[in-house]
Amino acid sequence: MRKTNILVRISLIIVVLISLVLSYLIWTNNQRYEKRTDTQTTTKRDVTSSDTNEQNLAQVYLPTEIISVDSKSQHHLIYNHKESLVSELRDTMKTWKIWTAHASTSKYDELISQSNTVQLVNPDQISLQLFGKVEAQKALKNAIRDRSFTRVIFSTEGDIDKVFFVNDQTKKIWQSRVTDAKVSKILSLLRAADYSAKVALRSVQGQVRTFYPEGLSLRPYSYLITRRNENTYISALLSDSANSTVDTRESGNETTYYAGNYNDYQLLVDHSTDQLKYTDNTQSDVPASLQALLEQSFKAISEVDNPLTDVRFFDADTDNNTVSFRSYVEGFPIFQQSDFGAFKVSYTNTGSQVDFSSRILQVPIPATTSRVALPSTQSVLDTLKNAGYATDKIQDIIVGYRWVPDTESTDIIDLKPTYYVQIGGKWRDYQDWLADKSEVK
Numbered sequence: 001m002r003k004t005n006i007l008v009r010i011s012l013i014i015v016v017l018i019s020l021v022l023s024y025l026i027w028t029n030n031q032r033y034e035k036r037t038d039t040q041t042t043t044k045r046d047v048t049s050s051d052t053n054e055q056n057l058a059q060v061y062l063p064t065e066i067i068s069v070d071s072k073s074q075h076h077l078i079y080n081h082k083e084s085l086v087s088e089l090r091d092t093m094k095t096w097k098i099w100t101a102h103a104s105t106s107k108y109d110e111l112i113s114q115s116n117t118v119q120l121v122n123p124d125q126i127s128l129q130l131f132g133k134v135e136a137q138k139a140l141k142n143a144i145r146d147r148s149f150t151r152v153i154f155s156t157e158g159d160i161d162k163v164f165f166v167n168d169q170t171k172k173i174w175q176s177r178v179t180d181a182k183v184s185k186i187l188s189l190l191r192a193a194d195y196s197a198k199v200a201l202r203s204v205q206g207q208v209r210t211f212y213p214e215g216l217s218l219r220p221y222s223y224l225i226t227r228r229n230e231n232t233y234i235s236a237l238l239s240d241s242a243n244s245t246v247d248t249r250e251s252g253n254e255t256t257y258y259a260g261n262y263n264d265y266q267l268l269v270d271h272s273t274d275q276l277k278y279t280d281n282t283q284s285d286v287p288a289s290l291q292a293l294l295e296q297s298f299k300a301i302s303e304v305d306n307p308l309t310d311v312r313f314f315d316a317d318t319d320n321n322t323v324s325f326r327s328y329v330e331g332f333p334i335f336q337q338s339d340f341g342a343f344k345v346s347y348t349n350t351g352s353q354v355d356f357s358s359r360i361l362q363v364p365i366p367a368t369t370s371r372v373a374l375p376s377t378q379s380v381l382d383t384l385k386n387a388g389y390a391t392d393k394i395q396d397i398i399v400g401y402r403w404v405p406d407t408e409s410t411d412i413i414d415l416k417p418t419y420y421v422q423i424g425g426k427w428r429d430y431q432d433w434l435a436d437k438s439e440v441k
Contacts, residue, residue: 066193081195119151238265253271306358374419
């Protein structure tokens with residue numbers, strides 16, 4: 001009996017020891033596994049974030065117009081409602097090899113009217129080095145000297161052996177030799193376009209703009225929208241500051257959040273307009289080049305963490321170090337989403353500022369009205385002139401969509417096509433200029 005008790009105790013001790021050893025192995029292996037999993041997850045997240053940023057950069061700086069010039073030198077604006085034609089074209093160009101750009105002897109007026117060509121048009125000047133970056137073209141990306149251009153032009157007649165980078169403001173042209181380009185792929189994409197409108201290129205205050213001599217007909221759109229909570233922006237913009245404490249001050253419809261050792265970071269929220277202003281007083285380096293201005297501005301809007309799917313570059317003011325971005329529908333910009341569009345980024349030697357809207361386009365819903373017919377561009381300018389607006393006061397004119405709140409639902413907005421005209425630095429629907437002539441002098 002006594003021997004039996006001793007054996008039982010020894011057996012229990014052995015079982016306990018085995019249990020402790022197995023528990024130790026499980027704990028330590030699990031810690032190593034968890035550590036490895038965290039590392040893998042972090043690495044994957046970083047790669048995904050990097051890939052997403054590169055995709056967004058290429059998307060934000062997409063050209064906004066495709067102009068096809070036929071055999072009779074007639075220009076047509078084209079796009080495809082089913083697919084993003086401009087994305088398809090630029091993805092095709094990534095398979096080309098574009099060599100170093102050099103000054104061209106081509107004449108500006110002849111080149112932009114050349115038959116059997118395609119023009120990819122940006123709303124304002126962009127950097128050739130930035131183009132090389134998003135197009136994965138090393139010769140352009142790593143060029144010793146950068147250039148600025150507005151439109152890319154290449155021939156669709158015969159082999160594509162060169163491409164032109166044209167600056168509409170300075171009329172300067174650079175050209176690059178091209179290899180590995182197949183014109184058949186380009187022609188196939190152009191044939192897939194399901195919308196075409198006759199256009200002409202005309203000058204407005206030194207800027208070449210797309211005019212519609214026969215007017216045009218566009219679809220109206222309606223969208224569900226969401227208004228992002230300001231806590232989302234506090235987390236994205238203020239939580240990583242040197243001082244994690246966030247102070248708050250209220251003033252009427254506005255709330256200002258402060259963070260940082262010396263309140264260097266500020267987020268102003270206007271609840272009446274859903275507009276926000278983020279200021280970083282530690283960012284005192286003004287971008288030294290157009291490429292730096294465009295890339296830093298993109299980084300700034302990325303940090304806001306709003307979706308960038310429909311956001312496109314709209315204009316750059318290198319004199320004031322300001323870049324504007326707007327939401328686009330079918331290649332046309334949306335106005336009145338806010339006072340400035342989707343984003344406006346500004347740099348000074350005392351800090352940087354990002355103005356943005358918390359109103360985000362979500363899901364398109366069927367519009368209740370048929371296509372809207374717009375008059376010719378020249379007739380709009382003539383109407384403004386007859387109303388008293390001096391021609392030299394009209395800075396710009398463009399077809400765009402007016403953001404109109406739906407009368408029955410605050411979660412729906414209607415997008416109505418119209419002409420927008422810039423006078424005195426302000427963009428307004430031309431009909432608003434006609435109704436309010438306070439700028440007539």
